[in-house]
Amino acid sequence: MDVSEILAEHARKEQAVIVEKEVPLEVDAGFLTVTDPNPIDEESYKANLEEYLQSTARDGVQVLISALFSLPTTSSPDGPLAQLPPPTTQIPRAKPLPKPKPLTKWEQFANAKGISHSKKDKKVWDEEKQDWVNRWGWKGANKAAEEQWLSEVPMNADIDFDPAKKARDERKARVAKNEKQQEKNLLRAQGAGPSSAPPERKREIDRTLATTRVSTASMGRFDKKLEGEKKLKGVKRKFESTEVSSEKEKSQNLSILSKLDREPTTKKAKGGEAVLNVRKAVRAASKGKGSAALARDSNAKKGKKGKR
Amino acid sequence: MLRTIKPKNARSKRALKARESKEVEDPRTAIFVRGTNAGEKVQNVMQELMALKRPYAISFSKKNTVRPFEDPASLEFWAQKNDASLFVVGQSNKKRPDGMTFVRMFDNRVLDMLEVGVENFVSMREFKTPKATPGHKPLMHFASELFTTHPRLQQLKSLLLTFFNGEEIDGIHLAGLEHVISVTLGPTPPSLSSTGTATTTLGGPTGDLQPQGEALPKVHIRAYTIRLLASGTKVPRVELTPMGPSLDLTLRRHQDADAEVLKQALRRPKLKKQDVAKGLGKKRKNLEVDEMGDLRGRIHVEKQDLSKLQTRKMKGLKAVRGEAMDVDEESAGDEHTSSERKRRRTD
Numbered sequence: 001m002d003v004s005e006i007l008a009e010h011a012r013k014e015q016a017v018i019v020e021k022e023v024p025l026e027v028d029a030g031f032l033t034v035t036d037p038n039p040i041d042e043e044s045y046k047a048n049l050e051e052y053l054q055s056t057a058r059d060g061v062q063v064l065i066s067a068l069f070s071l072p073t074t075s076s077p078d079g080p081l082a083q084l085p086p087p088t089t090q091i092p093r094a095k096p097l098p099k100p101k102p103l104t105k106w107e108q109f110a111n112a113k114g115i116s117h118s119k120k121d122k123k124v125w126d127e128e129k130q131d132w133v134n135r136w137g138w139k140g141a142n143k144a145a146e147e148q149w150l151s152e153v154p155m156n157a158d159i160d161f162d163p164a165k166k167a168r169d170e171r172k173a174r175v176a177k178n179e180k181q182q183e184k185n186l187l188r189a190q191g192a193g194p195s196s197a198p199p200e201r202k203r204e205i206d207r208t209l210a211t212t213r214v215s216t217a218s219m220g221r222f223d224k225k226l227e228g229e230k231k232l233k234g235v236k237r238k239f240e241s242t243e244v245s246s247e248k249e250k251s252q253n254l255s256i257l258s259k260l261d262r263e264p265t266t267k268k269a270k271g272g273e274a275v276l277n278v279r280k281a282v283r284a285a286s287k288g289k290g291s292a293a294l295a296r297d298s299n300a301k302k303g304k305k306g307k308r
Numbered sequence: 309m310l311r312t313i314k315p316k317n318a319r320s321k322r323a324l325k326a327r328e329s330k331e332v333e334d335p336r337t338a339i340f341v342r343g344t345n346a347g348e349k350v351q352n353v354m355q356e357l358m359a360l361k362r363p364y365a366i367s368f369s370k371k372n373t374v375r376p377f378e379d380p381a382s383l384e385f386w387a388q389k390n391d392a393s394l395f396v397v398g399q400s401n402k403k404r405p406d407g408m409t410f411v412r413m414f415d416n417r418v419l420d421m422l423e424v425g426v427e428n429f430v431s432m433r434e435f436k437t438p439k440a441t442p443g444h445k446p447l448m449h450f451a452s453e454l455f456t457t458h459p460r461l462q463q464l465k466s467l468l469l470t471f472f473n474g475e476e477i478d479g480i481h482l483a484g485l486e487h488v489i490s491v492t493l494g495p496t497p498p499s500l501s502s503t504g505t506a507t508t509t510l511g512g513p514t515g516d517l518q519p520q521g522e523a524l525p526k527v528h529i530r531a532y533t534i535r536l537l538a539s540g541t542k543v544p545r546v547e548l549t550p551m552g553p554s555l556d557l558t559l560r561r562h563q564d565a566d567a568e569v570l571k572q573a574l575r576r577p578k579l580k581k582q583d584v585a586k587g588l589g590k591k592r593k594n595l596e597v598d599e600m601g602d603l604r605g606r607i608h609v610e611k612q613d614l615s616k617l618q619t620r621k622m623k624g625l626k627a628v629r630g631e632a633m634d635v636d637e638e639s640a641g642d643e644h645t646s647s648e649r650k651r652r653r654t655d
Contacts, residue, residue: 013540036451042495057490060449062546069543081479092573094393095329
């Protein structure tokens with residue numbers, strides 16, 4: 001046989017599976033779908049509807065089948081599986097995308113620290129029994145301490161010390177703690193976590209901070225800023241105008257004088273009418289140690305003098 | 309509204325979990341609802357469509373007072389109760405004889421609807437040909453340029469695709485491809501072929517587009533079985549045999565999807581890290597992820613030129629000047645000059 005004949009034969013075979021159209025067909029292999037964007041041929045449509053429909057469908061399916069047969073395959077127990085690419089057509093979902101599960105506090109911490117999770121097996125190997133036993137639950141390994149027939153008692157233990165009861169209590173406490181943590185995680189997931197509203201103490205501190213800032217002459221402008229401190233709003237220094245009417249000036253000065261003249265209201269300032277501030281004087285004389293220390297010192301000096 | 313159920317045992321817990329939304333969705337279940345007056349033809353059509361859709365089909369064969377375009381409440385109730393997201397409602401009356409409404413749901417709410425009228429119907433039973441195995445995935449074939457340009461027909465295509473084939477799979481057994489559902493339109497009327505999409509968006513949500521419905525071509529739905537013949541090449545030659553049912557439909561009322569809801573419904577899950585590494589998101593050459601999840605790259609180095617390699621310098625290896633030239637010429641120079649030189653040497 002001549003080579004040209006073989007080639008011709010091959011070309012003829014190829015011809016049988018090749019479809020030629022004006023506009024190439026769009027194949028979406030992921031959805032096993034082919035779309036033929038060519039306009040409908042009105043003549044053949046009217047002449048013989050069924051035949052026309054079948055021939056168009058055949059051409060389309062031929063293109064689709066060629067595309068499917070050229071896909072890479074994997075073997076499976078039932079035979080070769082053609083691996084389909086992800087579909088190109090977008091189809092609306094039936095249900096919204098699932099929301100990601102909220103992380104537990106431990107998971108958040110582990111993520112931040114880069115701790116990878118390793119799942120514990122449910123069974124652990126028991127050397128004594130030479131068998132796999134449950135880590136917890138029925139005949140669980142976590143109950144070994146309370147079920148052993150002999151247990152050590154510390155030297156200074158009470159007379160009614162029960163090692164089995166102690167181990168059991170400890171285990172129960174661990175379980176209770178875990179349940180509490182789970183509950184907190186659930187609460188946090190619902191958004192009503194314990195730290196969602198600022199606690200009372202924090203609000204108190206904020207309030208105090210705001211008052212202190214207002215009480216300096218510069219309205220806290222040159223104060224040392226704390227970390228995360230917010231800028232106070234609506235706080236402005238107010239300057240009196242330099243020129244005021246004599247009436248006003250007089251009344252202002254009089255008000256200052258009247259303040260000075262008033263009975264002191266605070267307990268501390270009530271100390272007496274004396275000009276000397278006794279408290280301050282004691283503090284200065286005792287170098288901040290207080291009146292008792294001052295008295296002791298003076299006594300000691302007296303004693304020394306007497307001996308000599 | 310249904311009450312929210314709190315599972316009391318493991319079985320009901322599993323059942324509820326199966327209904328939760330998933331990243332890769334299960335095949336959609338369709339409910340075929342018989343309206344108050346369905347008529348024999350529509351009932352038969354629904355029966356045959358159900359045969360194609362099996363096993364993901366539920367039949368509501370009693371008379372149901374349901375008007376999807378007026379009040380979708382009962383559809384929403386059924387969707388939730390049956391975990392179904394597709395409906396076909398058959399209803400026939402004087403104004404709209406032999407009507408079928410395709411309804412697609414999202415999150416147990418109506419996403420969009422399309423009403424069609426059945427004109428001609430030939431049952432599967434009338435074709436005395438082999439049928440496809442129930443449950444096998446069909447191929448889909450759409451023919452007309454309107455499927456890419458006209459919003460109503462885009463909606464029809466999307467609906468039918470969802471109905472028969474809207475499930476993402478990553479592999480298929482090629483021998484199991486048994487039938488094709490072909491959707492072909494009638495000849496495009498000249499009014500549509502020129503103006504295209506401009507005329508169509510006026511309809512509004514529940515627009516009864518009678519004058520425009522007239523303008524839209526007929527829809528021919530046919531089902532064929534596929535025969536794959538050996539062609540001598542790797543790709544077989546395809547022959548089709550009509551299997552039935554065959555339907556001729558006209559488009560009637562429709563309700564488009566709300567843009568906001570549609571956006572929600574079209575949201576895709578984020579690609580997995582491994583998929584991105586494999587290059588699903590964007591193309592990455594010469595990179596692959598092995599079974600252990602390690603990223604492996606392949607680098608291509610040009611062939612090393614060993615002729616310029618500097619080896620140990622020795623006196624004995626040094627080429628004599630004249631001889632070296634000859635050798636170079638013979639190896640690298642062109643044939644003509646070297647042969648000439650040889651001839652000269654022999655002279």
